[in-house]
Amino acid sequence: MTAGTAGALTRDSGRSGHPAGPAVRTAGLTRRFGDQIAVDDVDLVVPRGAVYGFLGPNGSGKTTTIRMLLGLLAADSGEIDLLGEPMPASLGSVLPRVGALIEGPAFHLYLSGWDNLRRLDASDRTADPATSRERIGTALARVGLTAAASKRYRQYSLGMKQRLGLAAALLQPRELLVLDEPTNGLDPQGTREVRNLVRELAFDGTTVLVSSHLLAEIEQVATHVGIMAAGRLLRQGPLTEVLADGAAVVRISTPDVTLASGALARSGLTGVVADREAAVVTARLGEHLPEDVLREVVTDGARVRGFAVERPHLEELFVALTGEGFDVLR
Amino acid sequence: MSSAEMSTAEVTVLPRPSFAPPRTQRGAFWRLYRSEMRLLLRRRRNIALLAVLAIVPLLIGVAVKISTPRNGEGPAFLGQITGNGLFLVFTALTVALPLFLPLVIGVVAGDSIAGEAGNGTLRYLLTVPVTRTRLLAVKTLGVASFTALAVLTVALVGLVVGGVLFGLHAFTLLSGDTVSAASGLVRAVFVAAYVVIALFALAAGGLFISTLTENAIAAMATTIGLAVFSALLDAVPQLDRIHGALLTDHWLGFGELLRSNVDAAALIRWSLLHLGYAAVFLSLAWARLSTKDITS
Amino acid sequence: MPVVTAGLVAAAAVLPGSAFSSAAFGNGHTALQPRTPAELLAAVRTSSVRSVSGTVVETTRLGLPPLPGADRSASLQWQSLVAGSHTARVWADGPGRQRLAMLGQLAESDVVRNGQDLWTYASDTTAVTHAVVPSDASKAMTAPADIRGFTPQAAADKALQAIDPTTAVSVRADAVVAGRTTYTLRLAPRTAGSTIRQVLIAVDGATSVPLRVQVYGAGSSPAFETAFTDISFARPAATVFAFVPPAGASVTTRSLLSRTQAGSSDKAAARLRAAAEPMASMMIGSGWTSIAAFRPGNSPRRDASTATMLDQLSTVQPNGDRLVRTPLVNALLTRDGRAFVGAVTPELLLRAAAGNAG
Ligand SMILES: Nc1ncnc2c1ncn2[C@@H]1O[C@H](COP(=O)(O)OP(=O)(O)OP(=O)(O)O)[C@@H](O)[C@H]1O
Ligand SMILES: [Mg+2]
Numbered sequence: 001m002t003a004g005t006a007g008a009l010t011r012d013s014g015r016s017g018h019p020a021g022p023a024v025r026t027a028g029l030t031r032r033f034g035d036q037i038a039v040d041d042v043d044l045v046v047p048r049g050a051v052y053g054f055l056g057p058n059g060s061g062k063t064t065t066i067r068m069l070l071g072l073l074a075a076d077s078g079e080i081d082l083l084g085e086p087m088p089a090s091l092g093s094v095l096p097r098v099g100a101l102i103e104g105p106a107f108h109l110y111l112s113g114w115d116n117l118r119r120l121d122a123s124d125r126t127a128d129p130a131t132s133r134e135r136i137g138t139a140l141a142r143v144g145l146t147a148a149a150s151k152r153y154r155q156y157s158l159g160m161k162q163r164l165g166l167a168a169a170l171l172q173p174r175e176l177l178v179l180d181e182p183t184n185g186l187d188p189q190g191t192r193e194v195r196n197l198v199r200e201l202a203f204d205g206t207t208v209l210v211s212s213h214l215l216a217e218i219e220q221v222a223t224h225v226g227i228m229a230a231g232r233l234l235r236q237g238p239l240t241e242v243l244a245d246g247a248a249v250v251r252i253s254t255p256d257v258t259l260a261s262g263a264l265a266r267s268g269l270t271g272v273v274a275d276r277e278a279a280v281v282t283a284r285l286g287e288h289l290p291e292d293v294l295r296e297v298v299t300d301g302a303r304v305r306g307f308a309v310e311r312p313h314l315e316e317l318f319v320a321l322t323g324e325g326f327d328v329l330r
Numbered sequence: 331m332s333s334a335e336m337s338t339a340e341v342t343v344l345p346r347p348s349f350a351p352p353r354t355q356r357g358a359f360w361r362l363y364r365s366e367m368r369l370l371l372r373r374r375r376n377i378a379l380l381a382v383l384a385i386v387p388l389l390i391g392v393a394v395k396i397s398t399p400r401n402g403e404g405p406a407f408l409g410q411i412t413g414n415g416l417f418l419v420f421t422a423l424t425v426a427l428p429l430f431l432p433l434v435i436g437v438v439a440g441d442s443i444a445g446e447a448g449n450g451t452l453r454y455l456l457t458v459p460v461t462r463t464r465l466l467a468v469k470t471l472g473v474a475s476f477t478a479l480a481v482l483t484v485a486l487v488g489l490v491v492g493g494v495l496f497g498l499h500a501f502t503l504l505s506g507d508t509v510s511a512a513s514g515l516v517r518a519v520f521v522a523a524y525v526v527i528a529l530f531a532l533a534a535g536g537l538f539i540s541t542l543t544e545n546a547i548a549a550m551a552t553t554i555g556l557a558v559f560s561a562l563l564d565a566v567p568q569l570d571r572i573h574g575a576l577l578t579d580h581w582l583g584f585g586e587l588l589r590s591n592v593d594a595a596a597l598i599r600w601s602l603l604h605l606g607y608a609a610v611f612l613s614l615a616w617a618r619l620s621t622k623d624i625t626s
Numbered sequence: 627m628p629v630v631t632a633g634l635v636a637a638a639a640v641l642p643g644s645a646f647s648s649a650a651f652g653n654g655h656t657a658l659q660p661r662t663p664a665e666l667l668a669a670v671r672t673s674s675v676r677s678v679s680g681t682v683v684e685t686t687r688l689g690l691p692p693l694p695g696a697d698r699s700a701s702l703q704w705q706s707l708v709a710g711s712h713t714a715r716v717w718a719d720g721p722g723r724q725r726l727a728m729l730g731q732l733a734e735s736d737v738v739r740n741g742q743d744l745w746t747y748a749s750d751t752t753a754v755t756h757a758v759v760p761s762d763a764s765k766a767m768t769a770p771a772d773i774r775g776f777t778p779q780a781a782a783d784k785a786l787q788a789i790d791p792t793t794a795v796s797v798r799a800d801a802v803v804a805g806r807t808t809y810t811l812r813l814a815p816r817t818a819g820s821t822i823r824q825v826l827i828a829v830d831g832a833t834s835v836p837l838r839v840q841v842y843g844a845g846s847s848p849a850f851e852t853a854f855t856d857i858s859f860a861r862p863a864a865t866v867f868a869f870v871p872p873a874g875a876s877v878t879t880r881s882l883l884s885r886t887q888a889g890s891s892d893k894a895a896a897r898l899r900a901a902a903e904p905m906a907s908m909m910i911g912s913g914w915t916s917i918a919a920f921r922p923g924n925s926p927r928r929d930a931s932t933a934t935m936l937d938q939l940s941t942v943q944p945n946g947d948r949l950v951r952t953p954l955v956n957a958l959l960t961r962d963g964r965a966f967v968g969a970v971t972p973e974l975l976l977r978a979a980a981g982n983a984g
Contacts, residue, residue, distance in 0.1 A: 406732035406733065406750075407732070409751075409752065410752060413874055420732075424732060500873065502752070502872035502873075502875075504732070504733065504734040504749040505727060505734050505736050505747070505749070506734075506736050506745075506747030506749070506754065506869060506871065506872060506875075507869070507870070507872075508870065508872050508873065567710065570710075570711060582731050582732055583731075585731060585732040585733070588732075589727070589729075589734060590866075591715065591727075591866065593681075593715075
């Protein structure tokens with residue numbers, strides 16, 4: 001992480017008074033419920049400015065991790081740094097810079113959307129009452145709720161509630177947004193809107209930690225991903241790396257199947273599979289460069305009809321990592 | 331993946347953020363308090379509770395107007411209302427104290443934190459953030475204000491109804507001595523203040539109970555149960571040794587303010603007992619809330 | 627002291643003691659000189675304290691089932707005296723100016739003696755009675771009626787009057803009552819037949835005013851106790867004794883000289899009359915084993931709940947008489963309507979009834 005820290009320092013210097021470092025970093029974060037480990041020794045790193053897709057099957061510990069990040073749950077062990085400050089010790093100075101949507105929205109049923117936001121804004125010590133109206137209006141507009149602002153929350157649809165939750169997270173300019181399943185219940189336009197919103201916020205410099213089950217959505221916006229299963233963080237890093245990481249496959253269409261597979265094996269590629277009937281040879285690309293691989297194959301005299309390097313989609317990677325099983329593990 | 335690669339991505343992808351460090355606004359606590367009071371008073375249920383309290387003196391006043399009770403009948407001072415409307419304040423408080431006021435306070439105090447936990451708004455308040463100590467402080471103040479409002483509703487409606495129906499005249503104390511109407515009013519103010527302090531002990535108990543659960547209804551019922559249970563113990567003569575220390579034992583002690591020779595020391599002692607209860611309950615509430623896992 | 631206890635139950639008249647006279651101040655907690663019983667008794671009789679004000683708490687634990695509402699009523703009806711605890715404020719400035727306020731929850735009963743005037747006021751009924759004390763009236767008639775045996779002074783006075791050769795008297799200097807160091811005078815019967823084990827009287831070391839009287843039956847805690855919980859010997863303000871009846875109150879005037887003619891049907895007046903007038907009664911025996919014999923008429927059996935309670939408490943004798951037993955006081959109610967009450971064993975009561983037939 002030393003290099004990462006240096007990178008962040010360069011970016012931050014002279015700009016804000018906050019200490020540098022990743023937006024979120026945990027070390028050995030662990031939480032049990034009874035004898036079940038919900039979060040097991042998790043070292044989360046969310047670099048500043050990243051859109052971090054936080055993925056995992058149901059019950060894998062995402063929400064539990066997020067609750068610990070925000071000081072709602074106490075960790076059994078491990079450390080948390082949020083925006084460079086320890087949590088929950090610096091909760092009072094860190095959380096005003098963090099917007100959050102945790103496990104769905106929650107508001108007072110008998111208040112309107114506007115009044116609910118006013119309630120939250122009034123409870124923020126750092127919110128300027130003079131700009132309250134303006135900020136609430138902007139936040140509602142950003143999530144497309146302006147028309148429903150004076151409706152009682154009780155009368156909101158599922159998607160409207162979700163939008164109001166997002167608006168609450170956007171009441172103030174935030175350095176970090178933690179969004180736990182923000183697109184739950186949204187219509188396609190809403191989902192798209194949230195995607196654009198996240199991009200926009202990220203462009204403005206906000207770090208976004210977003211948990212979601214819509215892998216296609218995440219693939220479109222995330223710069224980084226972390227994949228949880230059964231309480232453990234299996235893999236994390238920049239999206240491209242995680243997807244590329246040992247998973248790319250070369251696919252060669254050739255009538256000379258034997259020649260090609262021999263060349264691939266000699267070059268050091270693993271998982272070579274030759275399919276004579278389809279006249280296709282595949283192998284895992286690993287650390288090799290595609291152009292070198294192709295040269296070897298051609299040099300060995302194989303006639304090549306087609307050559308492709310296929311990278312898996314996030315969904316395939318996700319299933320490969322967390323298993324095909326449909327049942328909730330714990 | 332390696333950390334070096336990650337930082338590369340970071341530096342290349344990201345624009346420079348520019349966030350002003352947040353600063354605490356002046357008067358932020360009172361802004362939150364006002365918001366809390368709005369929350370309490372915008373709720374129809376709470377307004378209905380206050381209306382029920384307002385009906386108590388109204389009903390007594392009208393009933394006494396329609397049929398004059400004989401002296402010594404019914405709740406304290408009932409027979410004296412026809413002669414002096416000010417007595418309606420004390421009769422109404424006497425009638426409301428055992429059940430109606432604890433009911434109202436039980437609902438509002440029991441709901442205060444459990445209600446927010448139950449519908450999930452607690453997690454959003456805490457991540458705003460409202461620190462837990464600050465949350466408890468504002469909830470305490472809110473519940474205390476509502477307690478005062480409840481008592482004032484009974485007392486003021488009693489005063490207005492009593493004044494309109496029967497007039498306000500020189501005031502006969504429990505000891506048989508007579509003081510001016512103004513002096514009687516001053517005593518009524520002290521009585522209301524005493525009752526507010528007494529009921530605040532219950533309200534603090536409700537706050538504590540409210541930190542124990544996410545089920546607001548259960549917290550309300552338990553809080554009301556606390557008052558009922560204390561009153562029950564108070565009625566068991568075999569337990570007379572502990573009666574003086576019970577939560578509800580001195581609630582009607584406001585009668586002391588209506589004697590010729592007011593035992594101020596006793597009133598202070600009882601009020602300190604009530605405040606002591608409140609302090610214990612609030613400490614427990616704080617200990618509980620500050621370590622509580624918010625899983626709702 | 628049999629008279630004190632029997633008197634409480636039978637509502638016989640007892641008056642506040644002569645303990646009020648001029649001033650002798652002290653503030654307790656100093657080590658007391660040893661005194662013999664005789665010296666202490668003499669000091670109590672000659673104590674010159676005139677002014678007293680304070681709070682008195684009286685507690686009766688006769689082991690009877692508690693009567694509903696008795697605990698916090700401001701009145702001294704016999705029902706509330708059998709069980710429970712009562713608090714009163716007392717003020718005295720010489721024998722001519724006294725006030726006793728029985729404190730109830732949201733209620734108060736006051737008896738005020740101010741020179742020639744004797745007032746009573748009950749807040750629950752707002753009834754006022756007024757009597758003019760004739761200058762030649764006896765003490766028994768002029769003392770605020772409800773003070774009978776209630777204050778430690780009155781109870782002690784009665785107990786001390788009853789000292790006779792059958793009484794063993796001893797003194798210790800140990801107790802602290804109402805924040806003041808006291809001698810404890812112990813009276814105990816030498817004879818058999820009494821249910822009283824001992825009577826303890828705490829006497830203020832500095833002023834020799836009795837501050838507490840405890841009457842023990844068989845149990846380890848006193849069956850009857852009256853004590854100051856706070857006391858001051860400063861002179862009370864004159865306004866304390868200046869009672870003016872509230873405007874519009876119905877004032878019942880009664881005469882202290884012709885008690886029988888107080889014929890008002892007013893409930894409070896009737897109660898006061900009942901309290902003030904000893905029922906046709908006589909004392910059988912003397913000292914520790916004295917028994918009060920009287921015809922209660924219908925007063926203690928006035929209401930149904932009282933009757934039911936009596937039925938529950940009493941055991942029926944072979945001859946149909948009813949015997950009510952408590953740790954301290956026993957009572958025998960004969961079929962022909964006579965009552966025998968005393969702090970004596972049931973055997974003595976039965977014998978008294980047999981020897982007093984008709
Ligand atoms: N309050 C709680 N008490 C006991 N167990 C809990 C509690 N909260 C969560 N768990 C358990 O911890 C594990 C992780 O739950 P968590 O809510 O963090 O999962 P998640 O990754 O957010 O799942 P989802 O995708 O369904 O939201 C689950 O097995 C869950 O049963
Ligand atoms: Mg979740």
